[in-house]
Amino acid sequence: MIEYIKTRFRDHHKLLISVSLLFTISLFILIAEFLLSYYQYTINKTVDKKEANRTLIIYNVTKEMTNQDFIELSKIKHIINIYEEYTNWNLKEKDKIFLLQNNYNITNTKINIGHNINSPNEVLINKTAANEYHLSIDDQINLNDKYKVKIVGIINNDEIPSIYFENKALRNIALQEQAFLNKMNIVIDEYQNLNFVIKELQNRGYEAIKNETLDQEVNRLEEIINNISFGIYFIILFTIVITFSIFNILVKNEIKNNALLKLIGYKNKNIVFMNFIYLLIIIIISLLSNSVIYFFLKLILDINNCFTIPYIEYLSIISYIFLLYFIILVIISLINHLKLHKIDMLNIIEES
Amino acid sequence: MNNVVLKCQSLKKTYKKKNRKLVILKDINYEFKSGHVYAIVGKSGAGKTTLINILGLLKKQDSGKIFILNNDVSKINENKASEIRNKNIGFVFQSFYLDPLLTTEENIKLPMLLNNSLDKIKINERVKKLLKEVELEDRETHFPKELSGGEQQRVAIARALANNPDIILADEPTGSLDPENEENILNILKSLAKKGKCIIIVTHSKTVREYADIVLELKKGILEEVSRD
Ligand SMILES: Nc1ncnc2c1ncn2[C@@H]1O[C@H](COP(=O)(O)OP(=O)(O)O)[C@@H](O)[C@H]1O
Ligand SMILES: [Mg+2]
Numbered sequence: 332m333i334e335y336i337k338t339r340f341r342d343h344h345k346l347l348i349s350v351s352l353l354f355t356i357s358l359f360i361l362i363a364e365f366l367l368s369y370y371q372y373t374i375n376k377t378v379d380k381k382e383a384n385r386t387l388i389i390y391n392v393t394k395e396m397t398n399q400d401f402i403e404l405s406k407i408k409h410i411i412n413i414y415e416e417y418t419n420w421n422l423k424e425k426d427k428i429f430l431l432q433n434n435y436n437i438t439n440t441k442i443n444i445g446h447n448i449n450s451p452n453e454v455l456i457n458k459t460a461a462n463e464y465h466l467s468i469d470d471q472i473n474l475n476d477k478y479k480v481k482i483v484g485i486i487n488n489d490e491i492p493s494i495y496f497e498n499k500a501l502r503n504i505a506l507q508e509q510a511f512l513n514k515m516n517i518v519i520d521e522y523q524n525l526n527f528v529i530k531e532l533q534n535r536g537y538e539a540i541k542n543e544t545l546d547q548e549v550n551r552l553e554e555i556i557n558n559i560s561f562g563i564y565f566i567i568l569f570t571i572v573i574t575f576s577i578f579n580i581l582v583k584n585e586i587k588n589n590a591l592l593k594l595i596g597y598k599n600k601n602i603v604f605m606n607f608i609y610l611l612i613i614i615i616i617s618l619l620s621n622s623v624i625y626f627f628l629k630l631i632l633d634i635n636n637c638f639t640i641p642y643i644e645y646l647s648i649i650s651y652i653f654l655l656y657f658i659i660l661v662i663i664s665l666i667n668h669l670k671l672h673k674i675d676m677l678n679i680i681e682e683s
Numbered sequence: 684m685n686n687v688v689l690k691c692q693s694l695k696k697t698y699k700k701k702n703r704k705l706v707i708l709k710d711i712n713y714e715f716k717s718g719h720v721y722a723i724v725g726k727s728g729a730g731k732t733t734l735i736n737i738l739g740l741l742k743k744q745d746s747g748k749i750f751i752l753n754n755d756v757s758k759i760n761e762n763k764a765s766e767i768r769n770k771n772i773g774f775v776f777q778s779f780y781l782d783p784l785l786t787t788e789e790n791i792k793l794p795m796l797l798n799n800s801l802d803k804i805k806i807n808e809r810v811k812k813l814l815k816e817v818e819l820e821d822r823e824t825h826f827p828k829e830l831s832g833g834e835q836q837r838v839a840i841a842r843a844l845a846n847n848p849d850i851i852l853a854d855e856p857t858g859s860l861d862p863e864n865e866e867n868i869l870n871i872l873k874s875l876a877k878k879g880k881c882i883i884i885v886t887h888s889k890t891v892r893e894y895a896d897i898v899l900e901l902k903k904g905i906l907e908e909v910s911r912d
Contacts, residue, residue: 334796341784588782594741595794595842596769598762672761675742 332605339609345584346613352577353617356570357652361621361640363563364648367556368640374522374552387517387528390538395513398506404517407531409524414498414516422474422494422504427464429456429474429494433501448483451500455484460492478504522549567655574656578610578663589671590679599671607664614656618649625649687753688849688881689715689738694747696733707733709904711747717849720873720882722895724909729901731885732854738883739772739852740764752849769797773843775853779835781827787814787838788823794845813841817871833864840871851875853884857891869894 340346391400404413414433421428448455456466466472470482474494486495496504517539519528525541532539589602625645632639640648694711697704707730715721725731736742738749740756748757751771756764774780781790788810795806814820817837827835836856843851851872857865865888873894876882884891892898892911900909 332796335793338782338784338789588784591780591782592793593765594739594768594774594780595845596765596767596797598765 332601336605336608336612339605340612345581349577349581349613350617350620353574353614353656354620356566356573357618357621357649358624359566360563360570360652361625361645361648363559363566364644365640367559367563368644369638370552370556370559372638374549374556387519387525387532387539387541388514389517389532389540390514391536392538393536396515401502401505401515403535404515404532404537407528409519409521409528410517411520412498412518414501414518422478422508424472424474427460427472428492429460430489430491431501431504432489432493432495433498448495448497451497451503452478452480453483453497454480455486455495456482457486457488457493457495459490460494461485463492475508477507570652570655571659574659575663578659579666581610581613582606582663582667586670586674587679590674593671593674599668602671603664603668606667607660610660610663611657614653614660618653618656621652622649685716685718687714688717688751689883690750690753691738692748692750694734694737694749695745696730696737696742697745706904708737708744711904711906713899713906715850715881715883717879717881718876719896720876720884720894722891722898723883723885723901723906724887724892724898725901727887730904731901734901734906735852735854735883735885738850739774740768769794770846771848771850773840773845773848773851775836775839775843775851775856777855777858779827779832779839781835781838781842783827786824786826787819787830790827790838791841791845794842798846809845813844816844817841831864833860833867836860836864836868837871840868844875848880850881850883853882855885855887857886857888862890865890 389404401413404410422431423429460466466482466485468482468485471479472482473479480494480496517528517532519525529539529541585606589606592602592605593599625640629639691711691713694708695706696708697706699705711734723731723734733742737744740749740759744757748755750756751767756767759767768774782793785793791810791813792806795801795809801809810823811820814823817840819834819837819841822830822834822838825834827838830838840851840856853872856872857868860868869891872882872884876896884895886892895911898909898911899906
C-alpha cells in the first residue's frame with residue numbers, strides 16, 4: 332500500500348499545486364498571527380512603560396473612605412495593590428509630625444536608593460524629614476507612642492517630612508488608627524482589565540479616574556488588534572472553505588483511480604486510507620515549508636532586532652493550523668468513504 | 684475443462700429515473716463454462732455493460748442469483764465482493780483503464796499486492812511471465828501514455844490475469860483498436876480460453892463474433908444463444 336501511495340507523488344503538478352495552496356493559506360494565518368502578536372506586544376510595552384497608568388485614583392463620592400473601604404476594595408478581581416494617599420494622614424513622635432506614606436510609590440518609581448524594607452517595623456524617611464528632625468539611618472522612633480520603628484534608609488522624595496512603611500505594616504496601622512481618607516490609589520494587573528475594575532468600582536458607589544491620553548493610544552492599538560482578530564476569523568473561514576475544496580478536488584481527481592482499485596479488489600477502507608495518507612503527507616509538506624519560512628525569517632529579523640513571534644507561540648499556531656487541516660481531512664475522508672460505497676463503476680468506466 | 688464457473692439465475696435489473704421504471708434485465712439465466720469464449724451482442728443500450736457489471740459484482744441486481752465456482756455470491760457484502768473480484772475475476776475495458784501514474788509492471792502488479800500468498804520474488808516472476816504472455820517484455824517501465832492503444836490493452840489483459848482468475852469479463856475490449864490489434868488481442872483471449880479460462884466479451888464487432896465459441900444476444904432483457912453469423 333505504501334508503494335502505491337508513493338506512486339501518487341509522481342504527479343508533480345498536482346503535488347506542487349496542492350502543497351503551494353496549503354502553504355499559502357498557512358502563511359496567511361501566520362502573517363495575521365504575527366501582526367496580532369506584534370500589536371499585543373506594542374500595547375504591553377506602552378502600558379508597561381507608563382506604570383502609573385495602570386493606576387486608578389478612586390474617590391468615594393458619598394462618604395469619606397475608611398479602612399472598611401480598603402478591605403472591600405481589595406476583594407475586586409484584577410486589583411493587585413491598593414495604597415492610601417498620604418495627604419491628610421499624619422503620625423507623631425514627640426514634636427515631630429510625619430506624613431504617612433506607602434513604600435509602593437518608591438519601589439515602583441525606582442527612586443529607592445538601594446535601601447529595602449525587610450520587616451514591618453523598618454521604615455524609610457525622606458531627606459526633608461532627616462534634615463528637619465536630625466534623623467539618620469538606624470535611628471529608632473516611636474510613633475504615637477505605639478509604633479516603634481527603625482529607619483533603614485533615607486530617600487530623596489517630597490517636600491513634606493514623610494515616613495514610608497511597608498504596605499502590610501501600613502495597612503495594620505490604618506486599621507488600628509481608623510484613618511479617614513477621601514481617595515486611594517488602585518493598581519490593576521493588566522491594562523485590559525481597567526474597564527472591568529472601573530465598572531466594579533462604580534457598582535460599589537466609587538468614582539474612578541484614569542489617564543486619558545494613554546487610553547486613547549491603547550484604544551487605537553486595540554482597535555487594530557480587533558480588526559486583525561476579525562481578519563483572522565475571516566482567514567480561518569477562508570481556510571476552511573479553500574482547504575475543503577482543495578481536498579475535495581484532490582479526492583475527486585482520484586475517483587477514477589479509486590474505481591480502478593475497487594475494480595481489482597481493493598476494499599473501500601484501504602482506498603480511503605491511502606487517500607488519507609496521501610493528503611496527510613501533502614499537509615505535512617506544506618506545514619514544513621511554512622516552518623522553514625518562519626525559521627528563515629526569524630533568523631533575519633533577530634539579527635536586525637525586529638519583533639518576531641517566539642518559537643512557542645509559533646508552534647501553537649502551526650499546531651492549530653495542522654489541527655484545522657486534519658479535521659477537514661477526516662471529514663473529507665468520511666465523505667469519500669460514503670461516496671465509494673455508492674460509486675457507479677459503470678458511469679466512471681464509460682466516462683473514461 | 685467444461686465445468687460451470689459462472690451461473691446466473693433469473694437476474695433482474697431496473698433503473699428508476701424520474702419515476703420512470705426502465706427494465707434493463709428482465710430474466711437472465713445462463714451457465715458460463717470454463718474453456719470457452721462467449722460473445723455477448725446486442726443493441727446499444729440493451730444493458731450489456733449493466734450485465735457485465737452485475738456479473739463482476741460491481742453492481743447489485745434487483746433480484747436473482749449469481750454463482751461463482753458454485754458459491755452463491757448474490758448476497759455477499761462489499762468487502763467479500765472485493766475479495767472475489769481480486770481472486771476470481773479479471774476485467775478488461777474498451778478504454779483500457781490503466782493507472783496513468785504506474786508503469787506497465789506496476790499496473791500488472793497492483794492486484795497481486797493484495798494477494799498474501801505471493802511474496803515479492805513470486806510477484807516479480809509472475810509479472811515477467813505475464814509480460815511474456817502478452818508480448819510486452821521490453822515495455823515494463825513504460826507509462827500508459829507511452830504505449831499504443833493495443834499495447835495498453837495488452838497491459839490491461841495482463842493485469843486482469845494477475846491473480847490467475849477463472850473468469851475474464853471484457854467490455855468492448857477491442858472497441859477502440861484497429862483490426863490488426865483487435866486480432867492480436869482476440870488471439871490472446873482465445874489462447875487463455877484454451878488454457879481453461881472462461882472469457883466473456885461484450886462486443887459490437889463482427890470479428891469477435893467469429894472468434895467466439897458461443898454468441899449470446901441480449902435483447903429485451905433476455906439473454907439467448909444465437910448462431911455465430
Ligand atoms: N445509473 C444509471 N441510472 C439510470 N439508467 C442507467 C444507469 N446506467 C445505465 N442506465 C441505462 O441503462 C441502459 C443500459 O445501459 P448499458 O448497460 O450501458 O447498455 P449497453 O452497454 O448495452 O450499451 C441505458 O439505456 C442506460 O441509459
Ligand atoms: Mg456498454
